[in-house]
Amino acid sequence: MAAGSRHRNADERVRIPRAERVAAMRLRLLEATLWCIVDKGYAATSTNDIVRRARVSRGALAHHFPTKAALVNAAASHLVAKRAEDFEARMAGLDPQQRTPEAALDILWSYYEQPECRALMELSIAARHDSELRALMSTWDDMFIEILRQEGAEYFTDSAAEKSMDVLLRTVAALYDGLSLYDLTRESHRKKIAEVRAFFTAMLIQTTIGESHG
Numbered sequence: 783m784a785a786g787s788r789h790r791n792a793d794e795r796v797r798i799p800r801a802e803r804v805a806a807m808r809l810r811l812l813e814a815t816l817w818c819i820v821d822k823g824y825a826a827t828s829t830n831d832i833v834r835r836a837r838v839s840r841g842a843l844a845h846h847f848p849t850k851a852a853l854v855n856a857a858a859s860h861l862v863a864k865r866a867e868d869f870e871a872r873m874a875g876l877d878p879q880q881r882t883p884e885a886a887l888d889i890l891w892s893y894y895e896q897p898e899c900r901a902l903m904e905l906s907i908a909a910r911h912d913s914e915l916r917a918l919m920s921t922w923d924d925m926f927i928e929i930l931r932q933e934g935a936e937y938f939t940d941s942a943a944e945k946s947m948d949v950l951l952r953t954v955a956a957l958y959d960g961l962s963l964y965d966l967t968r969e970s971h972r973k974k975i976a977e978v979r980a981f982f983t984a985m986l987i988q989t990t991i992g993e994s995h996g
Contacts, residue, residue, distance in 0.1 A: 804846075807836075807838055807842060807846075808846060808856075809860075810836040810837065810838060811832065811833075811836045811838060811842075811843060811846070811847070811853065811857075812853075812856055812857040812860045812861075813836075813857075814832050814833075814835035814836035815827075815832050815836075815853055815854060815856075815857035816857050816858075816860075816861060816898050816901045817835065817897075817898075817901075818831045818832050818835055819854075819857075819900075819901040819904050819905070820897050820898060820900050820901050820904075823904050824854075824904045824905055824907075824908040824915075825908060829843060829850055829853070832853070851914050851915060851918065854905065854915070854918070855918045855921075857901075858901075858902060858905060858918070858922050859921075859922065859925065861898055861901070861902065862922055862925050862926055862929070863925075865893050865929075866929040869886075869889055869890070869893075869929070872889050873885070873886065873889065883983075883986070883987060884983055884987070887954070887979070887983055887986075890930075890954070890958065891958060891979060894958050894959075894961065894962040895962075899962055900962075902922075903959070903962060903963065905919060906919060906959070923955070926955065927948065927951050927952060927955065930951045930954070930955070931947055931948075931951060950986070954986075957978075957982060961975050961978060961979070
């Protein structure tokens with residue numbers, strides 16, 4: 783490689799804005815946190831594991847996230863926000879006649895089939911014995927329900943449906959949380975989950991969504 787090319791490449795690296803470098807490093811830390819929890823569980827995940835996986839220094843971690851709880855909170859919030867963005871994009875990508883409650887529930891369940899879901903499940907279980915983590919979990923739940931509420935507003939247009947929205951959405955979240963604890967790699971479990979989801983969706987459409995449009 784010519785000397786001029788080496789200098790140009792070095793200059794290009796230097797020109798990367800600091801804000802972009804910091805954002806990229808934070809993203810690596812957040813993703814590494816989630817995958818460490820997926821692989822090892824919350825209790826067994828250490829900050830040393832996370833910095834090794836993210837390929838950052840402990841000093842960089844401490845600068846942005848002074849405690850493990852702060853890091854986990856940011857990672858979980860990042861995952862919820864990422865799901866919200868993807869959910870909105872996938873719903874918007876459907877033809878108008880396909881934007882149904884059934885489609886929304888199918889998209890929502892697809893996230894529970896992803897490995898990252900296990901990280902949130904791990905955190906939910908760990909929160910039972912960790913008061914700081916338990917307080918954070920409440921924040922994530924509220925954020926998740928608000929995202930679902932915004933999307934569900936399209937199907938709940940009368941005042942009665944709006945009043946029941948919170949209970950309905952928390953019921954969906956609770957059911958899907960429970961179903962996700964099954965071993966999703968087993969075909970027998972996947973079949974049972976599909977049957978439960980089909981029954982629940984039909985019941986929901988008949989008793990709630992059908993009434994709101996009746």
